Amino acid sequence: MGRRFRGGWALRDCDFALPAGRITALVGPNGAGKSTLFHLATGLLRPTSGDLRVFGAEPGSQAARDRTAFLAQDKPLYPRFTVDETLRFGRELNGDWDHASAERIVRAGNIPLDARVGALSPGQATRVALALAFGKRPDLLLLDEPLADLDPLVRIEAMGLVMAEVADRGTTVVMSSHVLSELENACDHVLLLKQGAVRLDGDTQRLCDTHVRVTGLADPATDDGLPPDVDRATVVEAAVTGRQVHALLRHSDWSPAEPWIVENPSLEDLLLAYLRSDQPAEAAGAAA
Numbered sequence: 001m002g003r004r005f006r007g008g009w010a011l012r013d014c015d016f017a018l019p020a021g022r023i024t025a026l027v028g029p030n031g032a033g034k035s036t037l038f039h040l041a042t043g044l045l046r047p048t049s050g051d052l053r054v055f056g057a058e059p060g061s062q063a064a065r066d067r068t069a070f071l072a073q074d075k076p077l078y079p080r081f082t083v084d085e086t087l088r089f090g091r092e093l094n095g096d097w098d099h100a101s102a103e104r105i106v107r108a109g110n111i112p113l114d115a116r117v118g119a120l121s122p123g124q125a126t127r128v129a130l131a132l133a134f135g136k137r138p139d140l141l142l143l144d145e146p147l148a149d150l151d152p153l154v155r156i157e158a159m160g161l162v163m164a165e166v167a168d169r170g171t172t173v174v175m176s177s178h179v180l181s182e183l184e185n186a187c188d189h190v191l192l193l194k195q196g197a198v199r200l201d202g203d204t205q206r207l208c209d210t211h212v213r214v215t216g217l218a219d220p221a222t223d224d225g226l227p228p229d230v231d232r233a234t235v236v237e238a239a240v241t242g243r244q245v246h247a248l249l250r251h252s253d254w255s256p257a258e259p260w261i262v263e264n265p266s267l268e269d270l271l272l273a274y275l276r277s278d279q280p281a282e283a284a285g286a287a288a
């Protein structure tokens with residue numbers, strides 16, 4: 001599947017299937033194609049090549065729209081509406097609307113129902129936008145950097161809200177974020193895009209288990225500092241600092257003896273390595 005704009009391909013040859021009932025982190029540098037993917041998944045854009053399906057339905061079709069809620073980066077809410085009017089608007093637009101849940105989400109944030117949306121803090125507005133999204137009882141919730149403008153405490157609270165609702169209902173969530181440290185405990189699947197291509201796609205635990213971070217004395221005879229017997233196709237990144245080499249390897253059967261330090265990476269470490277790596281997806285073993 002791909003999407004091209006005048007300036008070139010925003011997404012190209014992207015082939016992936018995201019797991020239902022799980023939280024997928026959509027990660028990638030600016031311009032990687034994350035928002036484009038959300039717009040394709042909601043039917044706001046059509047693919048230029050190939051096909052994208054949402055629970056087997058065409059994005060934008062009634063069947064797909066009924067099951068999908070999308071929270072865009074700019075969280076479009078009507079500033080003149082009160083919170084209550086906003087939720088009632090949600091009820092009018094959606095047949096299968098869960099007003100009690102939407103109100104519960106708002107009340108849990110101590111947001112008065114008669115407050116004007118335009119007067120809410122960014123954190124409160126995010127909560128109202130999430131209430132609107134969850135009130136729809138979506139099977140698929142698409143969140144495009146929903147927490148970007150929030151302070152750390154409110155971010156944690158909003159993330160907790162998403163996770164609780166998802167655990168309750170088994171909603172499939174795809175959430176883009178640049179804050180990698182926050183994804184570790186929240187997401188169980190990751191899709192990493194870079195320059196419009198899928199660089200990494202897999203279960204977070206499995207990805208961390210199938211990669212190793214190795215640190216040891218750099219070999220002066222090789223360019224990357226790793227010993228010559230390391231299969232270079234398994235090297236996601238390697239960096240020499242002083243006399244030490246620090247590398248991330250995937251599926252490596254190279255088992256160095258001490259004094260090499262070998263450990264599984266954290267999700268953040270793994271994602272950063274793939275974001276920094278310029279290796280083509282095949283060489284870096286995108287589909288682990």
Ligand SMILES: Nc1ncnc2c1ncn2[C@@H]1O[C@H](COP(=O)(O)OP(=O)(O)OP(=O)(O)O)[C@@H](O)[C@H]1O
Binds near residue numbers: 005
């Ligand atoms: N409507 C459009 N018209 C032309 N080019 C576009 C359009 N939308 C996106 N692009 C281009 O497609 C590429 C991917 O953009 P996209 O917004 O999907 O990236 P992103 O990963 O969401 O970035 P960010 O992290 O900055 O939000 C970029 O090169 C962007 O300039």
